Amino acid sequence: MELIASLLDFVLHVDKYLEVFVQSYGLWVYALLFAIIFVETGVVIMPFLPGDSLLFVVGAMCGVGLMDYTVSVGLLLAAAVLGNQSNYAIGRFIGPKVFQWEDSRFFNKQAFDQAHAFYEKYGGVTIIAARFMPFLRTFAPFVAGVAQMTRSKFTLFDVVGGTLWVGGIVTIGYFFGNFPWVKAHLDKIIWAMILIPGLVICGGALKSRFKTAS
16 A cells, blocks of 8 residues: 555656656756656566656656756657567567467457457557556557557557657647646646546447447
8 A cells, every 4th residue: 555655646747756856867868858757668567667657757857957858759669669579579479489379268259350350440549548547558559569569560650649648748848848737736637537538448348339239
């Protein structure tokens, strides 16, 4: 429980932690940020790290000169793209190992074929949209790998989605992150970044379930 409380405090007050880190360790902050974004997008068991809020706060810090905007966007974009590539590779490697016996309890060939067809047809939209949804952005590239989505297609949408996600949120933070109202209500904004996409996902899942049931 103490670990969860500490993690939640870090997520909700990432601006304060990051500012202290910059003041104490200077340029090492870029290595820390690269590691957080890479792990959050590249390791399927680490979906709870701060992604959106971290990018927003980085943009705000760039806006007041504590960090460099161009370096931040370039480095975090590289971390996001490489993280997704890592997650995809893990899924592509694990998938055949888990599903190697067609009649085993783990393998459903029809479901696998459907997942592969879905990602070949709609995978691009899924990979891009998932970038803006906590938790889903960690699992989408992994599932794309398991479903054997074509690597060239995955890479294209990985780069496009990463550019929109990193560039977009850092830029929004750059221009709006230092408004007094935003700084005063940053914890509520972070909660909104976490909860609103989650509600959208849950609503879509329930709607799909009810449609299937009917």
